Amino acid sequence: MALGHVLTANRLSDGIVVFLTATSAWSEKIDEAVLAREPLAAGALEKRGAEFEDTNLVTGAYLIEAERQGDAIVPTHVRERIRACGPTIAYLGAQTPPCQADAPAVAA
Amino acid sequence: MPLLKRDGAISDDSWITLGDEDDVPAVGDVIVPHARLPLTVPGRLGLSLPNDLDVSTLGPEISQVCLIVLTFPSFADGRAYSQARALRNTVSYEGELRASGHLLPDQLAFMVEVGFDSFDLQTDRFPVERWTQALEDVTLTYHRHLSRPGQSPIITARHAG
Amino acid sequence: MYRYDEFDQAFVDQRVEQFRSQTSRRLSGELTEEEFKPLRLMNGLYLQLHGYMLRVAIPYGTLSAVQMRALAEISEKYDKGYGHFTTRQNIQFNWPKLEDTPDLLADLAKVEMHAIQTSGNCIRNVTADHWAGVAADELADPRPVAELIRQWSSLHPEFSFLPRKFKVAVTGAPADRAAVKLHDIGLRLHLNEAGERGWEVIVGGGQGRTPMVGVTVRDFLPEEELLGYLEAIMRVYNLFGRRDNKYKARIKILIHETGAEEFSRLVEEEYARAPRPSVEIERKELDRISAYFAPPAYESLSAVEPELERRKLEDPEFARWVRTNVGAHRVAGYGIVNISLKPIGGIPGDATAEQMRTIADLAERFSHAEIRVSHHQNLVLPDVKLADLYDLWTVLAVNGMGEANIGLLGDIISCPGLDYCALATARSIPIAQSISRQFSDPQRLEEIGPLRVNISGCINACGHHHVGHIGILGLEKKGKEFYQVTLGGHSGTDASIGGVLGKGFSEDEIAGAVETIVDTYLDIREDGESFLDCVRRAGTPPFKEALYAPA
Known part of the structure; x- marks a missing residue:
């Protein structure tokens, strides 16, 4: 189990969901995010997020609980899994196949 | 705090605002909380009204008042808009009506339309130009009881002549 | 339908430029998110789960073919090529960029549309009977009054920062298709013995956390007094509505806590003392607006169309669609065509740009270029000759819009739920899809008869689950979605709020539970x-027994 926290936000200009990476960049892919394993590290992520909000790059930054599963990072909560991955239904412009965010967070 | 008039003029506020306990100064125009009436003052009398006061209950004491200050505790709290309209349209108050508290430049047009004519500016948040410019942003209104001088509501203009 | 004059156009254009300035000030950082939020919400721009969402107003659900085509184009230019028609007769785009939104709004303004007050604590887009002007049972078209209210409420200086959002619905017919008892203010038209119009004013209905059926405060308000009276209601609400708790801030709570009689007294007192708009000018304005809603030039046709009867005999699928989807028109030889946006297993209310263009073409070809959006998330072509129905249906069918399920179990109302919405606690669309697949046999749907299934993904009830004959509410517990079922809700003239059946169901169980209820x-x-009648007669026990009794 590699449970920790990832910092997420919406990019101000287009609203797209982004995640903070180890190099202080914002990625649209949660798998590229930096996973803070300890409260102190998570606190540092939050602080960095606030700085990015002050410079108007992102808005609404917050921490989510997630865990590393191989190369993937999977949020604990269904809401965050859908937010990270996209709608779970086949809509126009969807990735094919649609996200399987309802898959269990913790591999059996 | 600088004061903006609805014609765009900026000036210093010459009024002295008193709290519940402050002594009345020997000279000057003062703004006092409503609860302190009746009160003898050296110059002109201004009144600051609480956000939850039903202004239609105001009595004849209003006739000696030259300034009424209505407060916005938050820009999202819109009660003072209704208080202003009631003062203008129901109580027929004709003195200066001032908006104070948490204001946004983008709300100035609404405030003018319901009858405010001066504003306590928070220039730490927005530059003065933003405030004066905001008065020009939206000038057309469907509102029936427009208080903006020199302008008529759409419905009047539409059916004129 | 209504067309902007130079004042309306200048008003909307000014608003677009104001938002352009606000957006650039937000992008530059002059405005904080907290300060910008109410400004963008007043222009219909939300920040949702995956990004920004723009809700465009379709006033009282009426739009032209030209406007529909513009919506299609906007969906391709600024979004992913589709839109979602909502339970309040609006359309939502799910993927616009903040930086593009001012241009998007400018494109809307070119076709006399806007997104003003589709969100925020203000008077929202006014809704109306989607059969307004054409329904056989209607007394008069309520849309002139709806348009009057649209203009009056647009950027109303006094009522733009209310305690909470405020929704108005109007109907001109005795059969309530606009859910007027479930709005903050519902207006229903009546005629007196002299044939004069008056409006019944119903206040304090609503759904959300605390569903309530509204109360009538005036039985017959003369039309010219409408705006003055509405202002009195709004002022009482603005001054006395609760601002300490957003869940208790709607007018229904004020009325509940004050008492309907005392509330009514406060309104009457305010109405008596406040200055009113002059009755003459209000009459003039209503007459001006009404002229836009003059009925089109109908042909004089026979009520029975032999060609239609022949086609119905030939093609049972077409005959079924006519039975389920075509409503009674007030003019002989015409029908009201209800187009289902609920294909089997589809996303309720979604339409692609291509479908929007198809509808626009069909409206021009068959229905005086006018289209309606219903709060059931379907579309309506209001003025179709019975002789044209077959040709129309053929085009709809090949474009995925020929489903014969209006008002039946397949016609499921669903909010976007957790697939899109930041407030949702559970997904709604996949539930709608699984129920829709479970009941895919059109013959069976007809046998079951009228049955509304409404699904909301959270307690805010945008999917109107409280008034679903079967209502489904998506909730979440310990990170897992589950679904609570209510029975017996209804949004018509005899409106009622559904009662909770019992323990909730998982996503996998819910379609089976609906099956058990239907059986x-x-x-x-x-x-x-x-x-509905069966539930009202028998109550919930037989359904509870079937669902929860140990096998």
Whole structure:
């Protein structure tokens, strides 16, 4: 189990969901995010997020609980899994196949 | 705090605002909380009204008042808009009506339309130009009881002549 | 339909430029998110789960073919090529960029549309009977009054920062298709013995956390007094509505806590003392607006169309669609075509740009270029000659819009739920899809008869689950979605709020639970008894028994 926290936000200009990476960049892919394993590290992520909000790059930054599963990072909560991955239904412009965010967070 | 008039003029506020306990100064125009009436003052009398006061209950004491200050505790709290309209349209108050508290430049047009004519500016948040410019942003209104001088509501203009 | 004059156009254009300035000030950082939020919400721009969402107003659900085509184009230019028609007759785009939104709004303004007050604590887009002007049972078209209210409420300086959002619906017919008892203010038209118009004013209905059926405060308000009276209601609400708790801030709570009689007294007192708009000018304005809604030039046709009867005999699928989807028109030889946006297994209310263009073409070809959006998330072509129905249906069918399920179990109302919405606690669309697949046999749907299934993904009830004959509410517990079922809700003239059945169901169980409820109904229904009537007669026990009794 590699449970920790990832910092997420919406990019101000287009609203797209982004995640903070180890190099202080914002990625649209949660798998590229930096996973803070300890409260102190998570606190540092939050602080960095606030700085990015002050410079108007992102808005609404917050921490989510997630865990590393191989190369993937999977949020604990269904809401965050859908937010990270996209709608779970086949809509126009969807990735094919649609996200399987309802898959269990913790591999059996 | 600088004061903006609805014609765009900026000036210093010459009024002295008193709290519940402050002594009345020997000279000057003062703004006092409503609860302190009746009160003898050296110059002109201004009144600051609480956000939850039903202004239609105001009595004849209003006739000696030259300034009424209505407060916005938050820009999202819109009660003072209704208080202003009631003062203008129901109580027929004709003195200066001032908006104070948490204001946004983008709300100035609404405030003018319901009858405010001066504003306590928070220039730490927005530059003065933003405030004066905001008065020009939206000038057309469907509102029936427009208080903006020199302008008529759409419905009047539409059916004129 | 209504067309902007130079004042309306200048008003909307000014607003677009104001938002352009606000957006650039937000992008530059002059405005904080907290300060910008109410400004963008007043222009219909939300920040949702995956990004920004723009809700465009379709006033009282009426739009032209030209406007529909513009919506299609906007969906391709600024979004992913589709839109979602909502339970309040609006359309939502799910993927616009903040930086593009001012241009998007400018494109809307070119076709006399806007997104003003589709969100925020203000008077929202006014809704109306989607059959307004054409329904056989209607007394008069309510849309002139709806347009009057649209203009009056647009950027109303006094009522733009209310305690909470405020929704108005109007109907001109005795059969309530606009849910007027479930709005903050519902207006229903009546005629007196002299044939004069008056409006019944219903206040304090609503759904959300605390569903309530509204109360009538005036039985017959003369039309010219409408705006003055509405202002009195709004002022009482603005001054006395609760601002300490957003869940208790709607007008229904004020009325509940004050008492309907005392509330009514406060309104009457305010109405008596406040200055009113002059009755003469209000009459003039209503006459001016009404002229835009003059009925089109109908042909003089026979009520029975032999060509239609022949086609119905030839093609049972077409005959079924006519039975389920075509409503009674007030003019002989015409029908009201209800286009289902609920294909089997589809996303309720979604339409692609291509479908929007198809509808626009069909409206021009068959229905005086006018289209309606219903709060059931379907579209309506209001003025179709019976002789044209077959040609129209053929085009709809090949474009995925020929489903014969209006008002039946397949016609499921669903909010976007957790697939899109930041407030949702559970997904709604996949639930709608699984129920829709479970009941895919059109013959069976017809046998079951009128049955509304409404699904909301959270307690805010945008999917109107409280008034679903079967209502489904998506909730979340310990990170897992589950679904609570209510029975017996209804949004018509005899509106009622549904009652909770019992323990919730998982995503996998819910379609089966609906199946059990429907089987129970088929089992116990009396001759000709609808689902709703059956629930009202038998109550919930037989359904509870079937769902929860140990096997």
